[in-house]
Amino acid sequence: MKDKKTEISIAVIKRLPKYYRYLGDLLDDKIVRISSNELSEKMNITSSQIRQDLNNFGCFGVQGYGYNVQRLYEEIKKILGLDKAHNVIVVGGGNIGKAIINYQGFRKRGFNFTAVFEKDSDVIGQRINGVEICSIDNLEEFLKNNHVDIVALTVPSKSVYNIYKTVINYDIKGIWNFTQIDLEGTENIKVESVHLTDSLMTLSYKIHEEDILKRYRQ
Amino acid sequence: MKDKKTEISIAVIKRLPKYYRYLGDLLDDKIVRISSNELSEKMNITSSQIRQDLNNFGCFGVQGYGYNVQRLYEEIKKILGLDKAHNVIVVGGGNIGKAIINYQGFRKRGFNFTAVFEKDSDVIGQRINGVEICSIDNLEEFLKNNHVDIVALTVPSKSVYNIYKTVINYDIKGIWNFTQIDLEGTENIKVESVHLTDSLMTLSYKIHEEDILKRYRQ
DNA sequence: TAGATTGTTAATCGATTAACAATC
């Protein structure tokens, strides 16, 4: 592999989980090897792009053979940091918060939910899928005393800024942002956002695209 | 505006909801006009890109003045198809399904949830935020007898394909896909996916990126 | 009118695809 100094582009990064998903399926089907061409057909990505993407990280294939599925799966797992465990807390105990706590797939991949913080005093002390519901008033104390990698933010817009300002003072690594507010990362804290409203609007655009372009362009 | 034949790129489309969001905030703040330069600073998008994006659809600005916020907001609303109401059904009554049904923001923008379909017979007949929980066995009958624009899919992977094959036989316009399976649209049915697992993996990558690149590139 | 800012063309940058020598 040649020496590469450039950053990996976000387009490549966004494809990595998709590779991981498809390779996992191939493993389940007991497929031992796969060529970039075969994978290309399954994933609707050109074989050229697959080879380019992978070669950002290393030479995982063998000429004349292709890629060993198990090997490639393990490599991408490492690239995604999924060989490490992550402690996650959820701030906001609404349905989205509950959904991510209840979904077993995240735990299976090493994301451990250690607490959920809520304003509503009625439910404090109860548990969601074994995870204790704590008062939002105890958030800072918790961050002081516990190792937290990721804060999943599922609170209403008006609460976002205060919580954001609080959590970035602690040694967390990432914010998984489900709010409507665009949050900036810091030197040490990365942000990944899930904008559900934007996604639904994008679907609405796609549905009406033909009509809209007709109207605006005659 | 010149005559443009080309399709709008997905990169532009994905920015439209963001424009809509920021313009809504400006409206709330009673801002009457804004230049592409001012908007650029707020949104972290170059003014050039803002002007290019908007001019895909029309000439909404005025030289020497900028853009009227209300006007631009209304135009983007129309471009996104948000001047129309949409009937949405949810297939899968787990926490994600509940979350999107309970979120009032979608209703406010004209997305009306008309039914939710569930396998679990215990809860059938009950209501989530006023929306009746129906048996998945009645899904086809419902599609036959009711106008449905969007199907939100929040079922486990193993159920996806059957439901997909069923719903695409009816006159629906879009699928909002929360499952782990990549679904293809058809001539008349658009697909927009929210891959939560992919998103969390992307965050994990970002968190560990520096170490990973060090390891793989020495 | 002078100043400001758009709409739009041209230049640049980056990402994707094609091609093929290297090599298993």
Next chain:
DNA sequence: TAGATTGTTAATCGATTAACAATC
């Protein structure tokens, strides 16, 4: 060895940015 397929360079394509004439 011959065939297959990678890794990697070069070509192409598309998206972003810069620049500026048009015009309010």
